[in-house]
Amino acid sequence: MPSAPWFTSPADAIERLGEAGYLADAATGTTAYLAGALEKPLLIEGPAGVGKTELAKAVARAAGAELVRLQCYEGLDEARALYEWNYKKQLLAIQASGGEQSWDRTHDEIFTEEFLLTRPLLSAIRREEPTVLLIDEVDKTDVEVEGLLLEVLSDFQVTIPELGTISAVRRPFVVLTSNATRELSEAVKRRCLFLHLDYPDAAREREIITAAVPGLDDAVATQLVEVVARLRDLELRKAPSIAESIDWARTLLALEIDDLDDAAVDATLGVVLKHVSDTERAVRELKLRR
């Protein structure tokens, strides 16, 4: 089935993601391009706050596609992920017919489109326009849900016993994200391209921060990136993510701090570090209080 390719080359992917406000490095650009070119789902792992979900949103923006999002959580089941019959409406329909119809007709009528509640996975497959399907935090689900995903991810089709198999008219660009709190099954991994997103290097992080917080002074941005990089080296319980560097940049801007010296770092450390033991450690290692 002919359809416009998502990206024409890795360089194109990096450029268009950049236009959509996502500064991708070479690995990310290449993998995003391959996911589109091979029509394979893309599994992104990495620490919290490095832009996994953001990448899916950026792909949608760059390609002018709709984003369908399935937020995973513990206890997510088929009915919430795929489809569900609207039992209450079916019950009403049966009661309203008042027993005048034959069983066969009732049966045929209550298992039709009208009574079907489509959930994200089925919606994404049935859409005819370009679609980015984001399956967020897939590691939060129970193992059984992975089985459900397998059929969707490998063949892009869903089988509903009463209606038959529904295949994708147009394959969505699938992104799965995971914080690796649980090891995903080999079967899921085999069907996906894999990308490990990590904290960006200093130059890229600076670009990201200056793009996100326009008013920030260049010198402060440089200092900030450097301090954040050192904090990440400290083996903290919760290392600062990109989201937190941006928060920090905003804080500094709001407080009108134009030189990030030790005192300034000490005063605003709470923005980036979320554990008492982390703060203590940072104060000691960065020699903030002498």
Add this chain to the structure above:
Amino acid sequence: MSLLDRHLSFLEALRGAGLPVSLAEDLDAVAALTAVTWEDRALVREAYAATLVKRRTQRPTFDTLFDLWFPRLVGEGYAGDPDADPRADDAPSPGQVRDGAAALESLRGRLVEALAASEDAAAAEATTEFAVEAIGTFGRLPGAAGRGSPAWSSYAALQRVAPEQLVERLVRALLVAGTDQERARRTAARRIGAFTAAAEAEARRRTAEEKGAAHVARTAVRATIDQLDFLSARRSDLDELRRQVHPLARRLATRLTQEHHAQRRGPVDFRRTVRASLSTGGVPLETRHKPKRPHRTDLVVLCDVSGSVANFAQFTLLLVLALRDQFQNLRAFTFVDQVHEVTHHLRPQADPAEVMADLAASASHAALWGRTSYGRAFTRFAEEHADALGPRSSLLILGDARSNHGDLALGALREMAGSARHAWWLNPEHRRQWDTGDSAASAYGEVVDMVECRNLTQLSDFVHDLL
């Protein structure tokens, strides 16, 4: 070697190094390669990585092997020292590498200069170039008496170049360039570290060219960090291992909670079921259940901290510490020949590096005679801390069961195992080394279930089964 052969042997090597590369992934990789151009080596690397690597810990192994099968350059690959005057050297015969004191000094000088002068990106490039030159000039081990091909050794080259000694010079050069002390020190250490790594990679590449990539892959490529033996870990590996313990514990804890929740469906809650059925006209479409109460166990850990197994004990204690929430109560003891309680070091919010230091310091209390004696330690434990064990507690013993041929005190151990609900023994040695020398593995194994636990993977499997 044709491209297809190279691809296939690369995959074979990845499998050999423990990456589960199936036929499906093989085909994906080929498809991905046709979608990118061959000209850009970085693209080829990413295309392979996206399809073949499935876990972060596999990436370093993948990169090493990729560099072997798809080398950055072939042959000599460096132009030599442009400034050196060939006559000044110790008269090398034509074709021989110019290896002399002058060349060495020149290389070291230029290396420091280049690393000090440039920004990070340029420094990385310079680093690689110098690494290539260093190995090409100083890393050559002559083939034995003219027979066989020459070998390349990063060890020999790094002995000569001695990059650690360059750190000071680099710091001084950076200070002159106007960076502050602290920063110069960090930058210098990082860049010299990168140079060492590049030199090692280059030596591997040169050797692979002489002897075949498969040979190098078998001998010089290290296992992924979660498969690495505790007992054979190097200094740099230990840091990486320690970094892995916390994420590992978090992963385990999440998985355990999930599994407990999955089994939590208790008996039907009649009241709530009826109330829920009101919205469906009294038809109970969905049943409601009462939650089950989770049960927790007490854990008592008894750890051999003598030199040979100290690393292993520390990792296991750290992991146990990180999993504290999963236990009702946790008590930890260390011993060499004396038993010493260390529970108070294992504060749940504590900094792992600090805990490691405290534990190492406390090891001195655990030794009176300095020789591991399991028998004496068990006897003392039974005398002094018998109250720690009860019908709700699980006993976990960590050690290699090497007791210097002393009294084993099997009776004391049997008593301890008897008063606990469960008892396990984790042994960091390979199963085939059990019972060799002074190891009393099977004697103890008869009393307490003994489990082989050599790396993070085995450790996490065990903890998962334990809970």
